[in-house]
Structure formats: structure tokens, C-alpha cells
Amino acid sequence: MITVHQLTKHYRSVAAVNGLTFEVGPGRVTGFLGPNGAGKTTTLRMLLGLTRPDSGTATIDGVRYRDLRQPVRRVGAALDNDSFQPGRSAIEHLRVTATAAGISSKRPAEVLDMVGLADAARRRVGTFSLGMRQRLTLATTMLGDPGVLILDEPLNGLDPDGIRWMRDLLRKLAAEGRTVLVSSHLLAEAAQTVDDVVVIANGRLAAEGPVAELTASTHTDNLEDLFFDLINNRARIDDHASEAYSS
Amino acid sequence: MTTVVHLTRAEIRKLATSWSYLIAVAVSIGLAVMSVAVDAIVAGRNGTPPLGTTASTDQMLKLGPVCCVAMLIVGIVAAGGEYRHKTIIPAVLIAPRRHGLVLAKAIAVALGGALLSAVTFGLGLATAIVALAIHHLHDLPSATGHLYAGSVITGTLFGLIGTALGYITRNTIVAAAAAVGWVLFGELAILHTVIPHQAKWLITGAAVALTDPTSPAGSVLGPVTAVAVLIGYAAALLAAASGLVLCRDVA
Numbered sequence: 001m002i003t004v005h006q007l008t009k010h011y012r013s014v015a016a017v018n019g020l021t022f023e024v025g026p027g028r029v030t031g032f033l034g035p036n037g038a039g040k041t042t043t044l045r046m047l048l049g050l051t052r053p054d055s056g057t058a059t060i061d062g063v064r065y066r067d068l069r070q071p072v073r074r075v076g077a078a079l080d081n082d083s084f085q086p087g088r089s090a091i092e093h094l095r096v097t098a099t100a101a102g103i104s105s106k107r108p109a110e111v112l113d114m115v116g117l118a119d120a121a122r123r124r125v126g127t128f129s130l131g132m133r134q135r136l137t138l139a140t141t142m143l144g145d146p147g148v149l150i151l152d153e154p155l156n157g158l159d160p161d162g163i164r165w166m167r168d169l170l171r172k173l174a175a176e177g178r179t180v181l182v183s184s185h186l187l188a189e190a191a192q193t194v195d196d197v198v199v200i201a202n203g204r205l206a207a208e209g210p211v212a213e214l215t216a217s218t219h220t221d222n223l224e225d226l227f228f229d230l231i232n233n234r235a236r237i238d239d240h241a242s243e244a245y246s247s
Numbered sequence: 248m249t250t251v252v253h254l255t256r257a258e259i260r261k262l263a264t265s266w267s268y269l270i271a272v273a274v275s276i277g278l279a280v281m282s283v284a285v286d287a288i289v290a291g292r293n294g295t296p297p298l299g300t301t302a303s304t305d306q307m308l309k310l311g312p313v314c315c316v317a318m319l320i321v322g323i324v325a326a327g328g329e330y331r332h333k334t335i336i337p338a339v340l341i342a343p344r345r346h347g348l349v350l351a352k353a354i355a356v357a358l359g360g361a362l363l364s365a366v367t368f369g370l371g372l373a374t375a376i377v378a379l380a381i382h383h384l385h386d387l388p389s390a391t392g393h394l395y396a397g398s399v400i401t402g403t404l405f406g407l408i409g410t411a412l413g414y415i416t417r418n419t420i421v422a423a424a425a426a427v428g429w430v431l432f433g434e435l436a437i438l439h440t441v442i443p444h445q446a447k448w449l450i451t452g453a454a455v456a457l458t459d460p461t462s463p464a465g466s467v468l469g470p471v472t473a474v475a476v477l478i479g480y481a482a483a484l485l486a487a488a489s490g491l492v493l494c495r496d497v498a
Contacts, residue, residue: 049343050336050497066343077340083333087266096264100257100341102249140337 007056018203031194032183039203072101076141086126111139130157191223201234251347258355275317279371287378299384311458314364314402322409327419364402397457411484
């Protein structure tokens with residue numbers, strides 16, 4: 001279970017994330033949606049202890065990420081599909097990560113096989129396509145066989161086959177009881193992947209819940225309509241608040 | 248403690264599979280062997296000391312600067328490269344409290360520095376022995392052992408200084424520019440001119456004491472003091488780097 005409570009982060013006078021509260025449960029794929037600059041990546045960074053929040057808490061199974069014992073075995077996280085030394089081979093990249101995390105030396109070959117990169121194991125990562133890098137990123141997150149997966153824009157750069165493969169894998173992982181949180185701005189793709197959504201705009205929560213329930217309650221037909229409805233609603237609320245504050 | 252051991256193993260693995268380290272080893276060995284061979288060839292010409300004299304052999308074995316520059320670059324690339332390639336993100340995700348990150352990198356670079364410097368000086372020394380033997384000369388200066396140890400220690404500590412600079416600046420180019428700027432302008436151009444008698448306490452002054460047997464006695468620190476001074480600089484910079492890694496957000 002991922003729990004974010006009143007999370008706030010300012011960069012100078014700009015509120016990147018403002019009093020954000022939501023929960024993500026196990027056994028489901030949850031989409032973390034919002035327009036560019038909404039605060040998705042900042043939220044994920046705070047959740048993973050990469051950025052310090054000004055206030056609020058973000059916990060995984062009730063514990064801050066930095067306080068987790070063997071965090072890589074509990075949480076598989078990927079915030080960038082380009083966190084590789086380009087001169088290193090895929091298998092060597094995974095071996096380095098596995099060694100650092102105290103994970104079995106057999107595991108890198110297993111996860112490479114899992115993401116369909118076994119044939120490219122000895123190729124330098126610098127020669128990989130964007131889609132191959134996404135797969136390698138996912139392989140890295142799966143090294144510790146974690147119960148929680150946090151992925152920032154995992155569908156970016158994937159071709160239609162890759163998107164379908166990623167979608168099936170994420171659903172399979174959720175079906176195994178894992179908590180899967182996936183940020184995305186590709187609404188059409190996300191619609192076919194996620195069970196629940198957390199939608200944010202201007203660093204604030206716009207809505208959270210199962211996609212089916214939200215579309216029914218807002219009388220929208222699909223995730224895209226729901227998204228724009230929520231974002232516009234959030235913008236109106238923020239405008240009213242801003243006007244009230246200035247008057 | 249276990250975390251630091253795992254991180255250190257991973258850092259050693261990174262260094263061993265890093266092209267920058269392997270290239271640095273190859274280049275420093277090549278430069279050392281070439282420099283000794285050239286010194287042997289020109290010995291006795293144009294006023295240089297004849298081959299076989301202590302002055303000539305000392306000149307041949309001034310290989311410390313090669314080790315220092317190579318390891319400074321390796322340290323900078325090893326630490327600054329984490330930010331350049333964004334591998335600092337998975338590193339912090341593995342060790343979110345970040346305590347062991349700089350320590351593990353420092354241990355790995357120190358081991359790599361000792362190896363690079365030992366091999367570089369060793370092959371340079373072997374070249375010198377062969378060059379002397381060709382001319383039926385078999386005596387080495389009595390300080391050769393000290394020079395060997397001094398070069399290895401200095402190369403190792405320069406690797407640590409480079410590592411600290413890489414973490415502090417988070418940018419390999421800026422770190423390299425800072426290192427070159429400090430040595431050429433800060434120390435050699437300004438401080439050596441303004442406070443010449445205190446220059447031996449600077450990084451380059453301490454390094455010269457350990458790697459240059461031709462320096463006049465009295466103008467350089469004793470070897471033990473020089474090692475202590477260099478350790479002090481490396482420790483202070485690594486402490487600053489650790490503090491910054493602990494408190495900065497990872498972007």
C-alpha cells in the first residue's frame with residue numbers, strides 16, 4: 001500500500017505539489033495521471049526519498065522509503081529510462097545493480113529473460129533503442145522481485161507491440177498481488193492498462209478511484225473525457241481560490 | 248555495514264568494467280614507459296645527466312605526476328559520471344540513506360588508484376631497469392623504493408580528491424576545470440608566488456615531496472608529513488562531498 005498524505009513541495013515560490021493526499025492499493029494497476037508540470041514526477045521523487053518534501057508524508061506499507069530495510073526487495077522503482085552507463089552491457093548493468101543490492105548473481109539473467117532482452121544481454125546499453133531501454137529499466141526494477149512497482153512514464157517510446165507487452169506484464173504483476181503505480185500522460189494507452197487512477201493538476205489532487213466509478217459519476221464515456229473534465233474542474237477551483245485570495 | 252560491503256563490491260565492478268578506467272590505465276602505462284624510454288635515450292645529451300647517474304635515474308622515475316593526473320580524471324569520471332548518466336538515481340534507490348555511497352566509491356577508487364599507480368610505476372621502473380641493463384648498468388638509486396611508494400600513495404589520494412570533486416560539482420567537465428584551474432592558477436600561478444615558503448603545504452607541494460626526488464631538501468615536506476597533508480585534503484573534500492550527497496535532492 002502506498003500512502004501519500006498532505007505532501008507539499010515548493011520550488012522557490014512555485015508549489016510543485018500542494019497538500020496532495022491519495023492511496024494506492026495492492027492487486028491493481030493504478031495510473032498516476034496529470035498534464036505536464038502537474039507534479040507527478042516530483043511526487044514520485046518524494047515518495048522514493050530522492051527529493052525532500054516541505055511537509056507531509058509519503059510511505060510504502062506505512063514506512064518511508066528511506067527507512068525500508070532492503071528497499072530494492074520491497075519496491076521496484078524507475079524514474080528515468082536512461083539511468084545507464086552507456087558503455088556497459090545490459091547484463092553487466094544488472095549485475096552491478098544486483099551486487100549493490102545484495103541480490104543473487106543468477107537474478108540478472110532471469111529478469112533479462114523476463115523482459116525479452118536475453119539475446120541482447122551482452123550488447124552495450126548505448127546501442128539500445130528507447131523501447132529496449134524501457135525493457136531494461138523494467139528488468140532493473142524487477143531485480144529484487146518487489147511487491148511494489150513505481151514506474152514513471154513506462155509506456156514512453158514503446159512501439160505498439162511494446163505497449164501491449166508492457167500492458168500485459170503490468171496487469172500480470174498486479175494480478176500477482178503487487179501494488180503497481182504507473183505515471184503516464186498517454187491517456188489512450190493508460191486507459192487500457194489501469195484499473196484505478198489518481199489524477200492531479202497544479203500539484204493538487206483532482207480525483208482518485210476506480211476508472212469505471214469515476215467515469216460513471218462524472219457522466220463521461222472514457223478516461224480521456226474524464227481526465228479533461230477533472231483537469232478543467234481543478235483549474236476552475238484553483239481560479240476561484242486565487243480570486244478569493246486576491247480580493 | 249553489509250550495505251557498504253555490497254556497495255563497495257558494486258563500485259569495484261563498475262570501475263573494472265568502466266572504459267574510462269581501462270583507458271586511463273592503458274594511457275598512463277604508455278606514457279610512463281615512453282617517458283622512461285625517451286629519458287634513457289636523451290640521457291647525457293644537451294646537458295642532461297649521463298645514464299646511470301642518480302640524477303638521470305631519478306629523472307626517469309618521475310612518474311608520479313602521470314599516476315596523479317590519470318587517477319584524478321578517473322575519480323572525477325567515476326563520481327561525476329553518476330550524475331552525467333543519471334546512475335545516481337538507482338544508486339540512491341538502493342541506499343536511500345546515502346551514507347555508504349561516497350564511502351563505497353572512495354574505497355573502489357582508492358583500490359583502483361593503488362593498482363593503476365603500482366602497475367604504471369612498476370612498468371616504468373622495469374623499462375628503466377632494461378634501459379640501464381642494455382648499457383651494463385645495474386644500480387638503482389637507494390630512494391627508488393620510497394619513490395615507488397610515494398607515487399602509489401599520491402596516485403591513490405589524487406583519485407580520492409577527484410572522486411570528491413565529482414560528487415561536489417556533479418559534473419565531470421566542471422570538476423576537471425576546477426581541478427586544472429586550482430592547480431595551474433590557484434596553486435602554481437598565485438599561491439606559489441604569493442606565499443612561496445608555504446607552497447609546500449599545498450596539494451601540489453605535498454605531491455611533489457612524494458614523487459619528485461630531484462626537489463631540493465628543505466623546500467619540500469618530509470614524506471610522512473606530505474602523506475598526512477594529502478590525506479587531510481582528500482578527507483576534507485570527501486567529507487564535504489558526503490555532506491552534499493546526504494543533503495541534496497537527487498534530480
